[in-house]
Amino acid sequence: MYKQCYCEQQNSLDSFSCITCKRQNHWPCYDYQITDKQPLEQRCLDCIFQASNPFKQIEHYVRFNNKKSKIFQIGKTVQEQQFSFTFEVNKYYEDIKKNQIILSIFCIKMKEQKQLFVWPSTNIEILVNERYQIKYHETDFAYVSPNNIVNGQNRIQLIFKDKNEYNSLFGILLVKNIEWQEVKQQIMDADKDQIEQIITQQKVFYFDKINKPNENSEESIDVQVQSNLSINLLDPFTQQQLQLPARGKNCQHVNCFDLNTFLIFNSQPNKCRWTCPYCHLTTAYDQIQIDYLQVRLLQDIKIDHPNIYYKIQKVSLNQIFQYQINPKLQKKQMSRKQSILNSQNLTQLIKINSKALEFENNQIQFEIVELQKRNNYTSAYITFKSAKKLIQKIKQKELLKNNIVKDTSELVKYFCNLFDLKYYDKFSVFDSQVDLQYLESQQDFELICKAIYENTVSGLFIYFIRFVTPSIKSFAQAIMQFSSHLKLSFKLNYQKKMLELFLAASYDKNEKYSQGYNFKVICSLCKVTNDEYTNHIIYLSQKLRTIFYNLNASSLFIVRNCINLSHMFDQDFIYNKLREDQDIYESSVETIKEIYSAQILKENPNVSEILALILYLLYRKDKIYENIWNQFNDYNLGNVKKKFKNLEYQNDFCYL
Missing domain, CATH: 3.30.40.10 (Zinc/RING finger domain, C3HC4 (zinc finger))
Incomplete structure (x- = not known):
């Protein structure tokens, strides 16, 4: 049998197996005799320390010079009693001085069932080298300052000031700090x-x-x-x-x-x-x-x-x-939702185009009429839900000709003939206070993309393209041809409608990629220039502040927003071609500073936590960002690497 008990003796009689580490220990070493009622579950000394204080990792037991064992048993006392020990820590002295390890003293009550670790008395005086008094809490180690010990022989005195009714174990440990996150x-x-x-x-x-x-x-x-x-x-x-x-x-x-x-x-x-x-x-x-x-x-x-x-x-x-x-x-909540749904902007209604009834395929006309009858529609207006069912019917019954399916420009024309888009460019969700209030309430970039995908004409268009030809490249081609077909010209309104389309196309219910990544790729495939792309992100930050600056959301949304934003800021796809690392780096830093200016952080100090996480995610994503902290020295973000050292990063997913 191995020397597993703290007494380091090989006697296997009257022993127990620790419930945690399974090592063999002796009942008498824990103050249980053969005649005593022994507990069904018992931890060894090391596991008691680990369970009672996992924030301190045991590195080494310090042996006493004047005792045989590393652990000293102290019996019951009827009056004041003093114990004296000498020890050396020469091998670990430099590490102790640097606070890399901590000299710790314990005196643990034996046969204590209610608490894992407790001192036998609160009236024990500890003196180190005869002049340093060490304080302690009854449920923790007594920690010795590096300034209280010397490189050589040290002396420790344990003075029981009054009667001690418990047997206890006394010893000295060297421990390392463990953060609670670990x-x-x-x-x-x-x-x-x-x-x-x-x-x-x-x-x-x-x-x-x-x-x-x-x-x-x-x-x-x-x-x-x-x-x-x-x-x-x-x-x-x-x-x-x-x-x-x-x-x-x-x-x-x-x-x-x-x-x-x-x-x-x-x-x-x-x-x-x-x-x-x-x-x-x-x-x-x-x-x-x-x-x-x-x-x-x-x-x-x-x-x-x-x-x-x-x-x-x-x-x-x-x-x-x-x-x-x-x-x-x-x-x-239902009242709030109802007020939004009753607004003129998100009524979820779209008008069937009169041209739809002139399609060569009579079956399409039949499906439209049946849809209106079944849902008791008295006009050409139908809900988005009904519009999606109509699209499903058209696809399932193969009412689209092969030449249309293979050509995105034909798909765009087909959609524009199916629905009345006369006023499409006259209204944007970013113009409506009700819509913005609704989108802001989502608090999460992915939910915002989903809301635009499900509740807007832009989203219905993406739904149609996705249902017929589900590829992100097809989305990009269709978006460019859609904007050209509708002759979106007025610059500001064009930007808003394109942004709607980009966000709707970013939504991915299968969650193969993050929405932020999809947004960047779609913008790239649509040949969005660097300046245009930056303007899109800045405009988003002005209109939907919850995803850029909100720390009151759940941690799930905050981390997920930061993941999406880190993809959007990493401008490696812009210009639709490979660019120099330096260009990507400078462009990304410039955009981040535009949105998270020093002035904004001064007004809202807590936003620095969001910025710090975004920078950390960029650092983990690509080696070109390994020194990105240097660009934000004046932001006082602290040691970002240390702050998020317990963050597990796996591609698009982070766990804190």
Whole structure:
């Protein structure tokens, strides 16, 4: 048998296997005798330290010069008692002085079941080299300043000021700091290999709670109506909406705490350290599990209710895992949507062209008439939804001739003959206060592209082209021919309509690429010049500020916006040909500075977080941006690399 217990003895009698690392340890070394009732689950000393303070990584135990073992057992005392030890850290002295590692002292109470780590008394005096008194918190190590030790022999005195009723273990460690973000990543990584199994277990857990709510008196509070389960979406520490819901693996309640908040709260010693705020069970970091059903629930709420999601504090969940929000908030949102839909600008109506009834193919006329009868349309106006059904019918019944399908110019003519576009260039979504209010409420570039795709004539045109010939190159050709066919001339209005078309064409429901990437490629294929492209982005930033400057949106939208913007700012496609790296770099920096000027950041300091993330994403995307920070030295963004060092970047997807 290997020397696995801290005592470094090989005796295998009366031993236990640590529940975390599985190493063998001796019960007597943890103050349990053969006659004692031993716990079913026990951690070894190293794993107790790791669980109680994952923000400190153990590097090395410091041996005492005047003791045989690296750990010293201190028995119960009936009066004041003093212990003295000497030690050396010559090998690690320089690293300690540079604060790369920290000298830490522990005295841990044995047989402590309620807390992972606790000192046997709060009335212990620690002296280093006879003149430096070291303070400590009862749930954490005592940390020694580098200035208090010497390169050579050091002396430490442990003075129990009063009666000590507990046996304890005393020792010295060298530890490294671990950021809470790294601990969070460890928790997330622990689930990766069994994610499907965990989700299945959580579904069973919720199903049992919904169907057997009265078996647990604590959970009966969570029941709103029969077979519905109430879920609190607020973090119990901050009373803000959950970002990453989690709970202890042994917790029996559905309500979660926010993982980020919980880790930050426990990164500092406190009496309630690693205690669940709901059921008060000890919840070490390796016993935390993300609630993936609530993660999905929060994402659905943010997408379904983008303008009121932050007001939603509770939802009820039914037996098929569908959620319901507070009826008052639901009514408020429906009223808002209705007012938008009732406006003249987004009525979702389009007029069938009189020429459509003169098509050579009688079947098309028949489909139009049937559509009007079926939906009780009394005029030539139909909804976009009906227009899409008409397009589907035309495609499914092969009513388009082969020469039309193969020629985008013929497709454009066909669309213009099918629908009345007389006033198309007279109105833009960027001119309407109602439309802008609606688009701003989406708070997310991808949702804005989707809204324009679904709610505008420009979007209907892209839908038609996509339905017939689904390629991004076809979109670009069709957009250029569409603008030429309609003779869009007035410069400002032309820019607005082209921008509508670009945004609608950027929407990709299959999410193969980010919408920002699609936007850039479409602009390039449409031969948009560098100046025109920059003007498009600047105009967007002026009209749709939420995607450029808003930090009140959900973290999902903020990060996703930054991903899309980083693609749009990386102007490697503009001019429709390969360009010199220097040209791309300078053009990108110039555009970013135009939108995120020093003056804007001075007026809105928090926007610097968005700018910093965009720069970091550019840095990760292409080596030409490896020194982009130098262009923003006067912006005081801090160490951007360090700020986002825990960001996992995989092509178009980022995980914080």
